[in-house]
Amino acid sequence: xxxxxxxxxxxxxxxxxxERAYFFEVVRGLRITGRIFLRxxxxxxxxxxxxxxxxxxxxxxxxxxxxNRGKHILVQRADGKPxxxxxxxxxxxxxxxxxxxxxxxxxxxxxxxxxxxxxEIDYSRCVFCGLCVEACxxxxxxxxxxxxxxxxxxxxxxxxxxxxxxNWNPRDDGAKR
Amino acid sequence: xxxxxLLVTLILIGYAVGVxxxxxxxxxxxxxxxxxxxxxxxxxxxxxxxxxxxxxxLVALGLFHGMADGLKMMLKEDFRPxxxxxxxxxxxxWVTFVPVLLVFAVIPFGGVLDPGRLxxxxxxxxxxxxxxxxxxxxxxGLLVIFAFGGITIIGAMLSGWSxxxxxxLLGALRAGSQMISYEVVMALTILGLVLIWGTVDLxxxxxxxxxxxxxxxxxxGIVLQPFAAxxxxxxxxxxxxxxxFDLPEAESELIAGYYTEYSAMKMGLFMxxxxxxxxIVGALFTTLFLGGYNLPYMDDGGFxxxxxxxxxxxxxxxxxxxxVFLLKxxxxxxxxxxxxxxxxxxxxxxxLAFAWKFMFPLAFxxxxxxxxxxxxxxxx
Numbered sequence: 001x002x003x004x005x006x007x008x009x010x011x012x013x014x015x016x017x018x019e020r021a022y023f024f025e026v027v028r029g030l031r032i033t034g035r036i037f038l039r040x041x042x043x044x045x046x047x048x049x050x051x052x053x054x055x056x057x058x059x060x061x062x063x064x065x066x067x068n069r070g071k072h073i074l075v076q077r078a079d080g081k082p083x084x085x086x087x088x089x090x091x092x093x094x095x096x097x098x099x100x101x102x103x104x105x106x107x108x109x110x111x112x113x114x115x116x117x118x119x120e121i122d123y124s125r126c127v128f129c130g131l132c133v134e135a136c137x138x139x140x141x142x143x144x145x146x147x148x149x150x151x152x153x154x155x156x157x158x159x160x161x162x163x164x165x166x167n168w169n170p171r172d173d174g175a176k177r
Numbered sequence: 178x179x180x181x182x183l184l185v186t187l188i189l190i191g192y193a194v195g196v197x198x199x200x201x202x203x204x205x206x207x208x209x210x211x212x213x214x215x216x217x218x219x220x221x222x223x224x225x226x227x228x229x230x231x232x233x234x235l236v237a238l239g240l241f242h243g244m245a246d247g248l249k250m251m252l253k254e255d256f257r258p259x260x261x262x263x264x265x266x267x268x269x270x271w272v273t274f275v276p277v278l279l280v281f282a283v284i285p286f287g288g289v290l291d292p293g294r295l296x297x298x299x300x301x302x303x304x305x306x307x308x309x310x311x312x313x314x315x316x317x318g319l320l321v322i323f324a325f326g327g328i329t330i331i332g333a334m335l336s337g338w339s340x341x342x343x344x345x346l347l348g349a350l351r352a353g354s355q356m357i358s359y360e361v362v363m364a365l366t367i368l369g370l371v372l373i374w375g376t377v378d379l380x381x382x383x384x385x386x387x388x389x390x391x392x393x394x395x396x397x398g399i400v401l402q403p404f405a406a407x408x409x410x411x412x413x414x415x416x417x418x419x420x421x422f423d424l425p426e427a428e429s430e431l432i433a434g435y436y437t438e439y440s441a442m443k444m445g446l447f448m449x450x451x452x453x454x455x456x457i458v459g460a461l462f463t464t465l466f467l468g469g470y471n472l473p474y475m476d477d478g479g480f481x482x483x484x485x486x487x488x489x490x491x492x493x494x495x496x497x498x499x500x501v502f503l504l505k506x507x508x509x510x511x512x513x514x515x516x517x518x519x520x521x522x523x524x525x526x527x528x529l530a531f532a533w534k535f536m537f538p539l540a541f542x543x544x545x546x547x548x549x550x551x552x553x554x555x556x557x
Contacts, residue, residue: 034515037211055219
C-alpha cells in the first residue's frame with residue numbers, strides 16, 4: 001500500500017517563514033483579542049456597558065425603524081368604537097392563524113351594525129408578517145413600530161385582547177369617520 | 178507524627194482542597210464571562226436566586242450559573258452503556274480526577290508558617306515549630322508532578338476504551354498519543370530550570386527565585402528561561418487537552434471524544450478535572466516561572482531592596498504570600514482562557530508534528546544552550 005500523500009492544490013496558501021513559525025502570528029492574535037478584552041473590561045469596570053447587546057425585557061431600544069412591524073393596534077372611530085367590522089379577512093389571511101374574532105350585532109348602529117365582540121391575537125405564534133394590515137378593507141388594523149412587551153414563561157400569557165389593542169388614540173388620525 | 182503537625186497539615190490540606198474546588202467552580206464562570214467580554218457580549222447572567230416571598234432576583238453577575246450547572250449534572254440520568262467492562266468504565270473519571278488533585282500536594286502555596294507567632298496564645302503548645310505551606314514536603318516535587326500527570330493519561334485511555342464506542346476509542350487514542358508526546362516536551366523544558374537551580378524541590382525553587390539577575394531583575398524562571406516558559410505553557414495547555422489542542426474531545430468530529438458515553442456527574446467529573454487542571458497548570462507555571470508565592474524582591478523575611486531588607490511582621494507575611502500566589506495563579510488561568518478563545522484548532526497531523534518536529538527540537542536546543550552556558554560560567 002502506498003503511503004498517503006496529501007493532495008496539492010493550485011491555490012494553496014503561501015506563507016512566509018514569519019507566518020509559518022506560528023508563534024508570532026499567535027502573539028498577534030492574542031494581542032487583538034486581549035486588547036478587545038481589556039477595552040471592554042475597562043468599560044464594565046467604569047460602569048459603562050462593554051457590549052452591544054440590549055438586555056431585552058429590562059432594557060428597550062428606543063430606535064426601532066418607523067416602518068418596523070411591531071404590535072398591532074385597532075383603529076378607533078370618533079366615538080371610540082373599533083373601526084373593525086368583523087369581516088374575518090385578517091384572520092383568514094393570517095399564515096400563523098393567530099387572530100380570533102367573534103362578531104356581534106349592534107342594532108343601534110345603523111351604518112355598521114357588525115362589530116367584534118372579541119378580537120384576540122396570540123403573540124406566541126404571530127410572525128409579524130403584516131398580511132392582516134394589508135388584507136383589511138376598513139384600515140381597522142395597523143402595526144406600530146414598538147414590539148408587544150410580552151416576554152413570559154407561559155405562552156398563555158402572550159395574548160392581547162380588544163382592550164389592549166384599542167388603546168391607540170392619536171388626535172390626528174387619518175381613519176375614516 | 179505528633180498532634181501539632183497533624184493539626185497544621187490537616188488545615189493546609191483543607192485550605193488546598195478548598196482552593197482547588199473553588200477554582201474549579203469559579204473558572205467555569207471566569208471562562209464564560211471572559212469569552213463573552215472578549216467577543217463584545219454580556220455573557221451568561223440569567224440564572225438567579227429569588228429571595229423568598231419577594232420579587233427580588235439576585236443575579237450576582239451570573240455566578241449562579243455554576244450552581245445551576247452543578248445541579249443539572251447531579252439530577253441528570255446516569256446513563257450506562259452496555260459495555261463489557263463496567264469497572265473500568267466507572268473507574269475512568271476518578272482516575273482522571275484524583276491525580277489532578279494530587280499534583281497540588283507538592284506545590285508550595287505560601288512561605289514558612291510559624292503558628293506560634295501567628296496565634297500567640299498557642300505559642301507554648303507549638304514550641305516554635307515552623308512549617309512550609311505545602312501539603313507534602315518532598316524533595317522530589319517535580320518528579321511527583323510528572324508521575325501523577327502521567328496517570329491522567331491512563332484515565333483518558335481507560336474511559337475511552339471501556340465505553341465500547343468508536344468515537345470514545347478514537348478520542349482515547351488521540352488523547353493518549355497527544356498527552357504522551359507533550360509530556361516529553363514538558364519534561365524537557367523544565368530540565369533547563371532544574372539545571373540552573375540544581376534541585377527538583379519546588380519550595381527550594383521558589384526560594385531561589387527571590388534572588389536577582391544583573392542586580393535588578395528578579396531571578397524568576399521566566400527571566401532566566403523565557404524560551405522554556407513559552408514552551409512549557411504550550412505543552413501544559415496541550416497536556417490539558419484544551420483548544421487549540423482539544424483533538425481528543427473535538428465535538429464537531431468525535432461528539433465528545435473519550436467521554437462520549439459519560440453523562441451526569443461522571444461527565445461532570447471530567448469537566449471539573451479539566452477546570453482544576455487549568456488552575457494546576459497556573460500554579461505550576463507560577464511556581465516554576467513567576468516566582469511562586471513571593472512578590473518581586475521579596476523573600477520569606479520581607480522585602481529585599483537596595484538599601485537593605487525590610488522585614489514584615491509574620492501576620493502580614495502569611496496572608497500576603499497566600500494572596501499573591503492566588504492572584505498569580507488566577508492571572509495565568511485568565512491567560513490560558515484568552516488563548517482558548519483566540520486560537521483555532523490544529524489538525525491531528527499538525528498537532529503531533531508540532532510536538533515532535535517543532536517543540537521537541539526547540540526544547541532540546543534550549544536545554545543544550547542552558548547546559549553549555551552553565552558549563553562556561555562554571556569554568557569562568
